[in-house]
Amino acid sequence: MQDWSLEFGNGSYPYFLLIGIALIVMVGAYYRKTVPELPSSLKLFLFVFRTLSIILIVLFLCLPTLVVTNERVTGQKLAVLIDNSGSMGFSDDGVSRSRQLQSIFNEFESGVSAGNLIAFSFSDSITRLPSMAVPPPDSNLTALGDAIREIATLQNSFDIGGMLVVSDGISNYGSDPSYEAMRAGIPISAIALGDTIPMPDISIEDVKAPEVVYRGEQIDFDLTLKSDMQNDIQAELETYSGKKRLRSQTVLLPRGGAAKDVRISIPADSIGRFNYRFDLRSNFPEHLTNNNSKAASVQILKDKLKIFLIGETPNWEFSFMKRILSSNNKYSISSYLPGKGSKKILLPADEGFNEYDCIFLVGCGNETYSRYGSVISNLIGAGKLNVMMGLSTASAKSGFGAILKGIGLSSGGNDLVSVKGEFSPQVHNKTIPDPLLRPLLENSASDFSNLPPILFRFVGLHPESDWEVVMNSRAGDGTEEPLLLKRAMNGNRVVILNGGPIWRWDFYMNRADKPDSRYKFIIENIVTWLTVGGQIRPIEVSTDKPIYNSGDRVRFKGRILDDNYRPINEAGVVVKLAGKYGNEIVFELQNTKDGNYEGGPGRLFSGEYIYQAYVTVSGDTIKTLGGSFDVDEFSEEYRSLTANRKLLREITSNTGGVYFDVEKNPRGPFPLRKGSIVEKAALNIYSLPAALAIVLILLAIEWAVRKKRQLP
Template identity: 25%
Template sequence: MNKVVLNFGFSGWLILIFVLVSLFITYFYYRKTNPTIERKNRILLGVIRFFGLLFLFIFFSEPILNFIQNRIEKPKVVFLIDNSASMKVKWDVTDYRNISRTVDKFAQTKRAITASGISSYSKYPAEYWKFDESYNMLGDFQLDSFRFDGFETNLLAPLRKIYNLRREENIGAIFVVTDGIINSGENPAYLAEQIGIPIYTIGVGDTIPPKDVVVTGIVTNELGFVDKPQPVKVNIKSFGFDLDGVNVQLFEGKDLVSEQKINLKRGIEDYSVVFDYTPKAEGFAKLVAKVQILSNEFSSENNSQTQIVKIVKSKKKYVLISGYPVPDISYIKSIILQEKGSEVLTFIQKQGAEFYDPKPTRKDFEDAQVFILLGFPINSSPNQILDWVKEEWNKGKSVLFVSQLSTDYRKLKPYEEFLPFNFASNNAKEYSFVADFRQTQSGNPILNIASGDVGLKLLNQLPPIFRTELFVRPKPESEVLATIKVGNSELKEPFLLTYEFQNRKSAAILGYGIYRWRLLGQSLRELMNSPDKEIDPGSALIMNILNWLSANEEFARVRIKPNKTNFHQFEQVSFTGQVYDQTQSPVDNALVKVRVVKDNTQVESVLPQIGSGLYSGNVGTFDIGEYNYIGEAYRDGKLIGSARGKFIVEKSNLEMLEFRSRFSFLQYISNVSGGKFFFWNETDKIKTELDNLFLQNKVITQKKELYLWNYLPLLILSILFFSIEWLLRRKKGLL
């Protein structure tokens, strides 16, 4: 049954009033004419005027035309058949009764499908789907169309498709033939509970696995550091072996890193070996874990695993230099150490030109990326330290200056080259003030500590800190992000400045006692009634400044890498890119390219934008081998940064990692969905269940909406009626 319903965005009474008013206006307008025309002509002009007004009203009254179609849909049954490689394996087992038998999954599957009547089912319309890493809908059942060579098993994908088809089709029952070994996609158990269709599962295989030893995975840090040892854990499973002295090896490429022996015991399946691995050079290390191939082992294809590890020169390293012990030291150090992989060396001056242990060395400065001068120099500070900072600044490293009560600005003046200001004068008289963050700088990524305008409001409510009567002149290339406010007086003296010139950066905080931001900032969030309840405004600001100073064009601003380091042949290689600005805030609308290179061939792809600086997409399928990639991000034609790496395409062994059928999992899926579980050899029971299925027709309602407001043809009709009216009136000589 089909229905067409017209709905309006206005009340029905309002529509009725408009129609009546339109009729009244039309009647009044054409009740008498000058000159007088025949009655039939007045009626014609009135009808034309009325329809012109009506179509104009419809155009602006938000009407929706609903086409509703109800149809009777006959029920059908969907058969999902596992097409993965594990469905054709064959092995011999001996059970606890010492009875030997052969497990042949292909033979079991064939018998379960043919002897039960699945292959020739005709009581209701039947659809046959095969699934492995993906799924395909087939026509009539043909056993030859199943090659049982899928690299993975993903049951969620076909079930989700059926779930989405519920409104359009009448699927009355689902039968799944599988071993229950799901190694791809999410767990389908929750969807099975929500799908509203009974799922009948037919389990093939056996719970006793073949005699085999398997490397199931490598666990280590994705990022390693040169000359820094890191653990590499190799997980191993053993089935049916009782053997001592089995060799496990770890390789970096073709070079042996280390090897260990393990003792395999029958009845114990899980083993792990931990190696110490120390990278020696920057780049991408290919770690290969291998376990010895044993005699009578079911498969040797699963005796190794590979992992790619990125090796960088060092961690993010800061050097903090202070003229004397102050509370701000521990505050800044705590913020730095919140970031994993960061390291801070602290050098504090004591009486004279001496430093507390540890004492600074030239090598400490060479290895650092950011230098923090906290109340340094004082009157007795050695110039050598400032000379070292200046030399490293000229190499492209960054400086953060934080003033203190006893800072000697005259001693600092010769080194203004790496500061964002020029010194004018200073009086040691101390006063308190609050930071005044400028609204004009609201878009600056350093001030982006919370969404929208909340971040700037939080920063402008930070507790008071201290300052001497210091006067400076910002450099022309500097940006003043905040000034000072004393009481209700807004002063133009800079408080927070940044400076970027010829790829070198520095920042200055011209105030001290910033540790008070953390001590007093907790009550601030309640005062502001901010949704960002977890934010510590002062610490977030300091972290943004440090991130801006330490941001590396290649590593921090642009991060492009494959979604995993190991892909199998015929699998789509997928990449994810993250693009950030100078403070690592997300950048949208960038052009992100990935170039995959091997020998003399290369493939280039563009990653689609997801949002919030994230880009993701597939770049194609590749043959077995090692591949290098180069990722580049552009904005307005300018290169933001790049990333390089490596991935591996290999013959998949996911289907060779687990052989034990998961019958209990299949039973659970059937129970929660209202179906039943059968073993592969219970063909009579399966046939009886198929014959006893009683499925009912279903009324499928399809609704299509046509939004008529701002619908151009209506406006054209209205104009057409008014034009016809005007032409007729002119022809009749009406005023």
Template identity: 25%
Template sequence: MDNISFQYPVWYLFLCFALGGLFAGILYYRSTAFRSQSSTLNTLLGLLRFAAVSLIAILLLTPLLRRVVREVKNPIILIAQDQSESVGAALGAQKAAYLSSLNALQAELEGEYEVKTYGFGSEVREGIDSAFTDKQSNIAEALSSLYDLYSGQNLGAVVLASDGIYNEGSNPLYANAALDAPLFSIPLGDTTAQRDLLVKRVFHNRIVYLGDKFSIQVDLAGDNAAGSNSRVNVYKIVNGKASLLQQEAVTIDQNNWFETREFILDADQAGVQRFRITLGEIPEEATLVNNSKDIFIDVLDARQKILVLGNAPHPDLTAFRQALSNNQNYQVTTATVDNLEESPSEFDFIILHNLPSRSKAATSVLNAIASQQIPHLFVVGNQTDLPQFNQAQRVLSIQRRGSSTNQVQAYFKPGFNLFQLSEDLKEQLPGYTPLTAVFGDYNIESSASALLYQRIGKVETDYPLLVLGEGSGTKVGVLGGEGVWRWRLFDYLQNQDHERFNELIGKIVQYLSLKEDKRRFRISLSKNIFDENEPVYFDAELYNQSFELVNDPDASLTVKDAAGKEYNFTFNKAGNAYRLNAGILPVGNYQFTGSVFFGGERLTYDGQFSIQPIQLEQYETTADHNTMRLLSEQYGGAVYSPESISEIAAAIRSRDTVKPVIYETAQTQPIINFKWLFAILLLLLASEWALRRYFGSY
């Protein structure tokens, strides 16, 4: 229904007509211009002018046309098909016939309903294909996604076809999907438990450290295999070849068998390592696909070698070693300068206690530190040769005054921001036993920061006690007092543990030993181990000599698998950096090399990653039709076998709730927007002008 409304009172229309009559009367009432013509000409011209002026005046009142549009919306029928590997395996040779029945159902419904089809497994997507290659089943996500897409619309019914097996997401019976429509389920697969052994789950850390031992826990299961014997084997896969690490016999003593075994393995090689756990075959076993499972573990060679080097035996050396040995990433060696057997260049961090001393200059150690840029910490004591010490670093200068020492306690000043310490440590440390410090003048370089200051008796001085900084591209720390072993004992006396002392020493060493990546071309991955259905993304950064991000030249990447096959890519430029989607790669270990030619030199970056298989669909082979039945009951639907798919259309038609919905929409728009009105107005004025011209008025 259409109607016209005005933004002014309706009686304004009479003014519009009066205005039109006034214009027509002035021009044509008693006009002598057309005396020689018929008297009707004046009348016709007056009517044209009256109509044109009246129409213009009416349009100035901005009349609105209100139109009610009715739309009939047919019910929406959703057909959701589980496309996981387990469903494909269950359909087998009947797959083509089943899909044909499903297509026939869709064609029959499309005559009177709006039919939408979706496939789900690892994700929900439009359309149903015949691949059935999804590695996961997430029925709850499928229901939630359909609810999000069609809530508030005229949803008539949902047809859900699945084997009821879900290995991702929550139980679909508790999915947050308030579908306001009946759900008709089509249970697929076989509910009969077959004779089968399987490696159900493997629990393990994704990251371990080189040289450590690590544990893997294996859940083993069996169906209808009572009285059988098998073996569980653990292999390490290197370049596609399996080497046996451990083997244990297993006895299946019941049909519904479950057992957990634990294996302790050695992390003896850095990088991503691939392991395979297998269960030996038993007679008449239904499938062997689920008898093995591969896992990938990233073995990090992140352990740092730390040298605690003293001028002479001292309890401080043991205190440092005990505090640092608690961290599994540190390999701590304690020695004096006289009995040091390893080269200082082999260490990642060095603590120098009372070195250089007046009797032992430790020149070779200091030279190795300088040439290899090894981060280090000086512990200044009464035996330290201060002139040599001042020359060896540029963070703190100490000028001795006399030969006496001070007993100093530590206190904090605000402003230190290199790292954070716990409030417990900040509160207790000022009360710890004093250290022995050199009596003299202390001057901090501008590039250094003081964490602790000296308190002598009750006087808080400006003399620093612990200073951290950087000199010649190497991080350096100075502890201006010896006797930290007293702090460790006092910590235990107060708290019955060494947590606060270990925290202080650990934070100092962690900050000083942290290595900054100063390479000008870098490539990063979000992780080192990807699932086989997951695309691999690379991010790269290129820096100029001033360490500013640039991406002017093209950067390339070569990925090589364990067999030597190469995949070549070119990075895309994104902002000031680079990004690359290498897509989905086959299962295995990979090495990559990125390169870019910039500033007359070729910069490269090497790394590695692994693709692990997703084997979830292989470990649950018995269909769960009970879940499908309960879903239909929950949403007021019914269960239909694959052979009775054709009956679903009649069941949907019989539902009183599956009916079309009429939507009415009111549309309002100004009449002045209609172009045909402009055409009428132009026609009126043009006709009047043409007649006057023809009969000689102009």
């Protein structure tokens, strides 16, 4: 329906109209009798010109607008959502579900041709279809809720007043279909197909495994098995590492879909990352075998870290350090402490430093330097030293002074001097906790920073910029000296613990309400950073898991840090991926924050993939990393192929739609929620420049005629 109306933009338009009418009357009275008398035709001509001028001026003052109002009916079309996920290729009684659909869609084709129906296919996303031809199954996921939500957003664009979902009701991805159906606000009808009786099937539903174990321990895999057979059955559960079968065992699976939990323990006898696969087999026929296999990945670390602890003289600091290190059963401790006088014990200078995972030097004075100074210097030069140096006032005056200067702890030409005074610790607050302070509790920084001052003797250091200061010693006047600092350089990893007795602070913190030892955490973190932490590379790019199910989105994660674990946020991370089909996929990871990068190629076909990651900073490639991952044939789409007609009934009931079983040859009608939209179009029927031009022309012509006829 269409209406026309005239509106005025000036609220005072009635007064202008009255004034205009009055002026026109006056003009008529004036030209009724003129001196000298004019012919009637000329009077009429002058009257019309003057009247048109007045009308144009009045229109300009009133601002008239012609408004055209159209009201149209909406919601006249039905959106048909056709399920083309992988489950639609499954056969019930020898006929695939997708073929069942085509037999009823001929009834809808005329509606598409007439423009009353709009067809879409859906699986993990929706696709507009030109006709009601059933597309072949092509996805390993079904996102019914997401499809309903996307169609709801297209209501106005496509004039949609209702939906018809044609599906088996299986939804294993995305948002909740019932929730999205209620939000859509239009009737949703459904045609349901597929068998609701569970099909004969056995499956491995889940595998849980530890991320990390130590060599010599047991790897415990917790598996959840399931059987939809009508009777209890026996099946063989096989465990593989790569292509090697490790073990096979018989398991009894209960009938009726009940879960069966099984634990498999395998000795961790090698170091590295290993992939394990579990296969479930039986002699009973199954409709589906893709869900009979699952995999897990485990990192096996070295069982015992060899640590050499060397003291300068007997003191509480050495005893405390030895007690902490010996309390961890993952450490194998060798220690050397010289005696006094004639009982002094001297070990050979080549005491196998390179056979230890890390060295702890407590004291670093003349005694230690005389026995190990040359060995330490050689290891630093070769880039093979992982060492914690506990400095004392004797360190600056001993041969260690030259070593400390050589590793950049006396920058600016400053000498190493002994310092004495009362200091309290001060932790540096950072967005990323320093590796030496993890996994301390969140309030650890305040614990350390609120301790009372104690008498300190240490070395005044002036570290170069590559050193990272983790903790300072703060005097009462606010001056600070480095207390705990670290540096990775040329293959070496060095931690400096400057002065003591730090163990006294641990006694302050280890009180009744806080029974944990913060100092112990720091010492163990130092060991981790020097040894196992060295295996955790500052630059790392890999997939978020080693094995994916078919249909999963493959995601890569990167961590780009410098050698001292400071984040690099300006790096470029490009990944090149190659699979069994030979095609290469190239994509770039995007920086999130704090040196973390994420991205991925999305979903991939099943098979093994090899990748190369190139990390660049300022145009220079600083690291190239490689690896591989697998995409299994099994996917969530095939975890259960039992139709969920109950879900479709619930959706239709909650939204005012109608429900049909495919066996009843459904034809509709399917309800629509129609509405109306009022659209207005405004047309300005005046133009200031044109009106002024016409008025001037009319008045000029009138004035010329009046002048020629000698009218006043």
